[in-house]
Amino acid sequence: MPGLIARVLIDSPLPQLDHPFDYSVPDDLVDGIGVGVRVKVPFRSATRLTSGYVIGLVDADDAEFGGRLSALDSVVSSAPVLDPAVWTLARRVADRSGGTASDIVRLAVPPRQVRVEKRWLARRADIAALEATEATEATEADAAAPAAESTVEAVAVTGYPVALANAVSVGERIALRAIPRLVELPGGAWVGHWAITLAELAVTMLASGRSSILAVPDYRDQAQLEAALAAALPAEAVVRLDARQPDAERYAAFLRCLEPEPVVVVGNRASIYAPAAALGLIVVWDDGDPLYAEQLAPYVHTRDAALVRQEQLGCALVLAGNARSVEAQRLIEIGWMRAVDPDRAPRPRVIPTGRQSSEDPVAQAARIPSTAWREARTALETGPVLVQVASPGYSPWIACATCREPARCTRCGGPLGVSKPGAIPACRLCGSVAADWSCSNCQGRTFRSIGAGSGRTADELGRAFPGALVVLSDGDHEVLTVGEKPALVIATRGAEPIAAGGYHAVLLLDGERMLARESLRVGEDCLRWWSNAAALAAPGAPVLLAGATGPVSDALSSWRQDSFAASELADRRALRFPPAVRAASVTGSAAGVAEALAAIEPIEAAEVLGPVPVADGQVRAIVRFDYAAGTAVAGELRAVVVRIASRTRSGPRGDKRRVAPTLRIRFDDPEIL
CATH class of the missing domain: 3.40.50 (Rossmann fold)
Structure with a gap:
C-alpha cells in the first residue's frame, strides 16, 4: 500500500507534544504496520529516535499536509497493544482533566515484556492458521450451521429484583446497594455477598458474549471477588489485571484482553482501561474509596474514567457499595443513574x-x-x-511529657509516633527517626502517649x-x-x-x-x-x-x-462544594498561577478562591466551576501549561535549555477542601 501515512502518539509526558505526528510509512514496513502497534520514529533529528503508538493510518492522498514527511524508523512489534477504543477513552479523559493522553496510555498499556509478547504472537498466529484451515475444509452444510453458543449460562442475581439483570443487559446505569452479609462458597471460603452479586452480573454478561470489567479498591476485595468468580466461571474466562502482579504476568494478562473472546477483567483502578473485547459491563465496587484516586498525572479517578467509558461505548455501569458515595447520589438526583436496592435484605x-x-x-x-x-x-x-x-x-501520636505539647518532627514538622513498644519515635510523614528530639516549647526530651x-x-x-x-x-x-x-x-x-x-x-x-x-x-x-x-x-x-x-x-x-x-x-450544593460543582487546584509559582487565572477569567461560570501560599515558595488557587464549563476551563488551563512548558531560555553558552514546568493542574482534587 504505497503512500501510507501513520499518525503517531509520541510517548512523552511533555504537554506540548500531546498531539498526533504524521510519518510516512516505508514500503518495507507496510506489511507490519497497524493501528495500535508500537513504533520507533525520528524526533527533532534523523538519528534521535523516540517511542510511540500508531493511532491512525491514512492514505497520502487524503492527508492535509502535502509536504515531505519523515519516515517511520521501525515497527517494534506487530501486537496492537493500544486498542482504538482505549485510545479514544485516553484522549477524552485527558481532555476532561487538562492532562496529556500519553499519561493515560502509560497507565492503560503495561511495559512491554518481549518474551511474553513473542509467545502470544506465535500462539495467535497458530490459531489464525488453524481457523483458516478449518474454513477452507468446511462444507456448505458446515457453513450453514449456526454458530456455537456460549457454554456459560446466565444466572439470576441473588437477592435482587429480576429487573436488575435485564437492566444491566440493556446497558443501564445503576447505583446498587449491596447486601450486608457473608456467604460461604462451595469450596468452604467465605466472601461478602457483594462479591457473589458482581460475579453473577459478570456471568450473565459473559453468557451474552460480552466482557465485563470489575474494579475493586484493594487486594482484599479482589481476593473475595476472585474466589466468587472461580466458583462460577472457568479459570480461562477470568483475567486478573492489577499492580501487584509481576511485570511478565501482568503483560500476559493484558495481552489476553486483546483477544476477541469475551472475558471478565478483575483488578484495581488501572483495570478500568483494559482493552476487553465487546465490553458490556463496568462495575466499580465501593467507589468512594480514596484508593481509586490516581496518584499519577493527570490524577483521574476510576469512577470518572468509568463514566466516560460508559458514555463512549453505551455499556452498562454499576456503582455498588454498602454506603453510597455523594458523587453517586448526585448522578441519581440528576437522573443519570438509577438506584436499585436488594429485596428485603437483613441489615446489621x-x-x-x-x-x-x-x-x-x-x-x-x-x-x-x-x-x-x-x-x-x-x-x-x-x-x-x-x-x-x-x-x-x-502510639500513633505522642506529646512532650513535660508540657503536653504534641511532638513534631524536626525535619518536616510532621507528627511523631511509636510503631511498637520500646521503639524510638519516628515521623509519620517522612519516617525520620527522632533520636535527638527535644520539645520546641520547653526543651523537654521525654514523651508521653496521647493515642x-x-x-x-x-x-x-x-x-x-x-x-x-x-x-x-x-x-x-x-x-x-x-x-x-x-x-x-x-x-x-x-x-x-x-x-x-x-x-x-x-x-x-x-x-x-x-x-x-x-x-x-x-x-x-x-x-x-x-x-x-x-x-x-x-x-x-x-x-x-x-x-x-x-x-x-x-x-x-x-x-x-x-x-x-x-x-x-x-x-454541598448550598456551599458550592464538590461534587455539586467541579473544582481544580492550580499550584505553582506566583507568576504561573496568575497567568492561569487570567486565562480563565473570561469564563463566567468559573470562581477563583485564593491564591494562598503553600510549601516551597509556591502558591495555590482553587477554581470552582459548573460541570457545563468543564471543557472550557480544562482547555484554557491546559493551554497555559503548554505555553509555560514550551518556553526556553539561553544557557551560559548560548544553548537553549527548556524551563521546567512551574504549574501543576489537578482537576477534582480530593484533598483541596
Whole structure:
C-alpha cells in the first residue's frame, strides 16, 4: 500500500507534544504496520529516535499536509497493544482533566515484556492458521450451521429484583446497594455477598458474549471477588489485571484482553482501561474509596474514567457499595443513574454507645464503653470478635511529657509516633527517626502517649482477655481470613479480615477521633468504613459504635446511608462544594498561577478562591466551576501549561535549555477542601 501515512502518539509526558505526528510509512514496513502497534520514529533529528503508538493510518492522498514527511524508523512489534477504543477513552479523559493522553496510555498499556509478547504472537498466529484451515475444509452444510453458543449460562442475581439483570443487559446505569452479609462458597471460603452479586452480573454478561470489567479498591476485595468468580466461571474466562502482579504476568494478562473472546477483567483502578473485547459491563465496587484516586498525572479517578467509558461505548455501569458515595447520589438526583436496592435484605444490628464509660479500668484503657465491653465478653465465648481502630502502630501520636505539647518532627514538622513498644519515635510523614528530639516549647526530651493504635489496643485487650487468641491486621500485618473459633481481631479501617460465618460482635472504636479529621469527606468516609465493617458481622450479631453521635451515627444505626448522602449533597450544593460543582487546584509559582487565572477569567461560570501560599515558595488557587464549563476551563488551563512548558531560555553558552514546568493542574482534587 504505497503512500501510507501513520499518525503517531509520541510517548512523552511533555504537554506540548500531546498531539498526533504524521510519518510516512516505508514500503518495507507496510506489511507490519497497524493501528495500535508500537513504533520507533525520528524526533527533532534523523538519528534521535523516540517511542510511540500508531493511532491512525491514512492514505497520502487524503492527508492535509502535502509536504515531505519523515519516515517511520521501525515497527517494534506487530501486537496492537493500544486498542482504538482505549485510545479514544485516553484522549477524552485527558481532555476532561487538562492532562496529556500519553499519561493515560502509560497507565492503560503495561511495559512491554518481549518474551511474553513473542509467545502470544506465535500462539495467535497458530490459531489464525488453524481457523483458516478449518474454513477452507468446511462444507456448505458446515457453513450453514449456526454458530456455537456460549457454554456459560446466565444466572439470576441473588437477592435482587429480576429487573436488575435485564437492566444491566440493556446497558443501564445503576447505583446498587449491596447486601450486608457473608456467604460461604462451595469450596468452604467465605466472601461478602457483594462479591457473589458482581460475579453473577459478570456471568450473565459473559453468557451474552460480552466482557465485563470489575474494579475493586484493594487486594482484599479482589481476593473475595476472585474466589466468587472461580466458583462460577472457568479459570480461562477470568483475567486478573492489577499492580501487584509481576511485570511478565501482568503483560500476559493484558495481552489476553486483546483477544476477541469475551472475558471478565478483575483488578484495581488501572483495570478500568483494559482493552476487553465487546465490553458490556463496568462495575466499580465501593467507589468512594480514596484508593481509586490516581496518584499519577493527570490524577483521574476510576469512577470518572468509568463514566466516560460508559458514555463512549453505551455499556452498562454499576456503582455498588454498602454506603453510597455523594458523587453517586448526585448522578441519581440528576437522573443519570438509577438506584436499585436488594429485596428485603437483613441489615446489621447497629448499637450506638456514644461516650459511655466503663467502670472496668482495663476497658477504660482500651477505650471500650461498658455496653460494648459486655457484648464483647459474651461474643468471645462463641466466636471471633472484630475491633476496628483508627490508626496502625502502637502510639500513633505522642506529646512532650513535660508540657503536653504534641511532638513534631524536626525535619518536616510532621507528627511523631511509636510503631511498637520500646521503639524510638519516628515521623509519620517522612519516617525520620527522632533520636535527638527535644520539645520546641520547653526543651523537654521525654514523651508521653496521647493515642493508641492497633498494636497498643491489641496489647491492652490481650491483657483484658487472658487466654484469648489476639489477631492483629493492619498495613504491616496482612491477614485476609480468620476461622470461626473465638479470637479478638484488632484491625485498622479497611484491613478487616473475613471471618468464617461472620463476627459474633463488631466493635467500632475511635469514632470521635475519626470524625475529627479535617476533610470535606470525613462523614462520608467514616460511614463507609463503619458500614463495610458492619457487613462482616454474623446475622443478628451486635455492631457497637463507640464515641460517635450525630447524623453519621444515625445513618449507620438505621442503615440509611442513602439519606446521609442526600443530606450531604444538599449541604454541598448550598456551599458550592464538590461534587455539586467541579473544582481544580492550580499550584505553582506566583507568576504561573496568575497567568492561569487570567486565562480563565473570561469564563463566567468559573470562581477563583485564593491564591494562598503553600510549601516551597509556591502558591495555590482553587477554581470552582459548573460541570457545563468543564471543557472550557480544562482547555484554557491546559493551554497555559503548554505555553509555560514550551518556553526556553539561553544557557551560559548560548544553548537553549527548556524551563521546567512551574504549574501543576489537578482537576477534582480530593484533598483541596
